Amino acid sequence: MRRREFFRLFGAVVAWPIAVRAQQPDQMRRIGVLAEGEPENKDRVAAFLLALRELGWTDGRNVQIVYRWVGGDAAAKYASELATLAPDAILTVGSAGTGPMLRATRTVPVVFVIVPDPVGSGFVKGLSRPGGNATGFMMFEYNLCGKWLELLKQIAPHVTRAAVLRDPLLESGVGQFAVIQSVAPSIGIEVSPINLNNAAEIESEVATFAGSANGGLILTASALSLRHRDLIITLAARHKLPAIYYERIFVTGGGLICYGIDYPDQYRRAAGYVDRILKGERPADLPVQYPTKYELVINLKTAKALGLAAPPTLLARADEVIE
Numbered sequence: 001m002r003r004r005e006f007f008r009l010f011g012a013v014v015a016w017p018i019a020v021r022a023q024q025p026d027q028m029r030r031i032g033v034l035a036e037g038e039p040e041n042k043d044r045v046a047a048f049l050l051a052l053r054e055l056g057w058t059d060g061r062n063v064q065i066v067y068r069w070v071g072g073d074a075a076a077k078y079a080s081e082l083a084t085l086a087p088d089a090i091l092t093v094g095s096a097g098t099g100p101m102l103r104a105t106r107t108v109p110v111v112f113v114i115v116p117d118p119v120g121s122g123f124v125k126g127l128s129r130p131g132g133n134a135t136g137f138m139m140f141e142y143n144l145c146g147k148w149l150e151l152l153k154q155i156a157p158h159v160t161r162a163a164v165l166r167d168p169l170l171e172s173g174v175g176q177f178a179v180i181q182s183v184a185p186s187i188g189i190e191v192s193p194i195n196l197n198n199a200a201e202i203e204s205e206v207a208t209f210a211g212s213a214n215g216g217l218i219l220t221a222s223a224l225s226l227r228h229r230d231l232i233i234t235l236a237a238r239h240k241l242p243a244i245y246y247e248r249i250f251v252t253g254g255g256l257i258c259y260g261i262d263y264p265d266q267y268r269r270a271a272g273y274v275d276r277i278l279k280g281e282r283p284a285d286l287p288v289q290y291p292t293k294y295e296l297v298i299n300l301k302t303a304k305a306l307g308l309a310a311p312p313t314l315l316a317r318a319d320e321v322i323e
Helices: 002-021 038-052 075-085 094-104 146-156 173-188 199-208 223-227 229-238 248-250 263-278 299-307 313-319
Strands: 029-036 063-070 089-093 112-117 134-137 161-164 192-193 215-219 242-243 255-261 294-299 321-322
Touching: 002 112, 002 146, 002 199, 002 242, 002 313, 029 038, 038 263, 063 075, 063 094, 075 112, 075 242, 089 094, 089 263, 094 223, 134 263, 146 215, 146 255, 146 294, 146 313, 161 173, 161 199, 161 223, 173 192, 173 215, 192 199, 199 229, 215 229, 223 229, 223 294, 229 242, 229 248, 242 263, 248 255, 248 321, 263 321, 294 299, 299 321
Parallel strands: 029 063, 029 089, 089 112, 112 134, 161 192, 161 215, 215 242, 242 255, 294 321
Antiparallel strands: 255 294
C-alpha cells in the first residue's frame, strides 16, 4: 500500500467514530423525583420541569423523569426503588423525602428543597461545603419562626397565649419551637407545645387549650402539619382561635394568615442545581442556599369570622389578600 493511501485510510478510520458520535441523538439522562403526592406538590414539580426545559432539558427528548409519589410511610420503599435505578440526579422534597433517600444512597446526587435544617438533620456536613452526595435549598432560617409570633400578635392583639403545633420527632420541630419560645417574652405571649402525633390527640389538646381565653395557634413546618391540614384549620375555626401558618395553602383553605417561602421558587432554583450536576459538578461543592423569596397572605373572610380587623399596615405588606 502506498504511503499516501495508508494515511488517507487511517484518517478515515480515526474520523469515523467522531462523525458517528456527532450524528447520534443527545444522550438520555435520568432524573428521579421523590415527593408527596399532594396536588400542590405536583404543581410545584411542574415549575421544576419548566425551569429544566428552559435550561435545555426536556422530558422524553434528552432526559427521562422518573416519579415516585409517596404518602404515609411509603417513602423508604420508593427511595430504595429510585436508588436502585441509579439516576443521574434525584430531586427530594422536605425532610420526609430527603432522609429516606439519603439512607437509600450515598452515591447518587440528591438535590433537596423545603428542608428546614439540613445540617441538624445530618443531610449535609455544612451549608457552604455540603461534603456528600446532597445539596439544595433550605426552607427557612430559624429566625423566621419568631416572625410568626410577631405577626400573630399584630393581627390578633388580644392573644396572650399561643399553642405551638409541632412534630417532636423532627430536629426542626424542636428547633422551631425553641426559637418561638425565646422570642415569646418580648412579644408578651406565653407559648406551650402541642405534638402532632395523631388526629385524636391534636383534637383533644387543642380543645383543652381553647378552654382558657386569649389563645392563638402557631403551626410549624413538617410533613405531619400537611397531613393534618384540614383538621387544624377546622379546629382553629371551631374554637375561634387566631392561627398563623407557614404556607399559603393553609390560608387559601380557610386559615387566617401565613408567612413563609415562595415554594415554586425553590423548585425553579433546584432545576439550576440539577442542570449543573448533569453537566459534571458535584453536590459536595454546591452550597446549600437560603430562601430568597417570602410571602405574606391574609384571609379577610376568616378574620371577619374571628372578629378581627387586620391593621392597614399589615394589609399593605401582604403579597395576597383573600376576601
